[in-house]
Amino acid sequence: MKQSLIVLFVLCGFVAAMVPRDRRAVNTEDEELFKSQSTTMASDTANQPMICAKQTPCGWSIYRPISKYIEMNITNTYCICSATENCVVTDDDSTINAYIHHCRPADHEDTEQS
Numbered sequence: 520m521k522q523s524l525i526v527l528f529v530l531c532g533f534v535a536a537m538v539p540r541d542r543r544a545v546n547t548e549d550e551e552l553f554k555s556q557s558t559t560m561a562s563d564t565a566n567q568p569m570i571c572a573k574q575t576p577c578g579w580s581i582y583r584p585i586s587k588y589i590e591m592n593i594t595n596t597y598c599i600c601s602a603t604e605n606c607v608v609t610d611d612d613s614t615i616n617a618y619i620h621h622c623r624p625a626d627h628e629d630t631e632q633s
């Protein structure tokens with residue numbers, strides 16, 4: 520209980536430190552104004568996770584050790600697959616009882632291009 524509170528505080532501080540000073544001051548009433556001022560500089564990169572590198576898992580499926588019944592699917596919130604890739608199961612890591620998902624090109628079906 521105490522520990523999770525501490526983690527939460529650390530996380531909050533970390534996020535706050537990453538937000539530029541002028542954005543932190545913005546409240547909901549000013550948001551409209553803020554948006555109109557910053558559409559050119561912030562819209563592309565600010566609120567989207569980056570694209571996962573090839574070796575970076577995009578998700579995990581935690582399963583029960585013996586039955587391998589999937590109990591929980593976890594997606595990586597730090598990065599996502601690009602539009603041309605799918606997040607698919609690539610590894611079965613029995614040491615952590617989870618299927619590991621990686622981004623893989625989604626062009627295997629009938630999307631041949633020339």
Ligand SMILES: *[C@@H]1O[C@H](CO)[C@@H](O)[C@H](O)[C@H]1NC(C)=O
Binds near residue numbers: 591
């Ligand atoms: C997790 O994802 C798999 C594959 O997409 C699906 O079959 C399963 O029902 C999901 N399980 C949960 C708990 O979301």
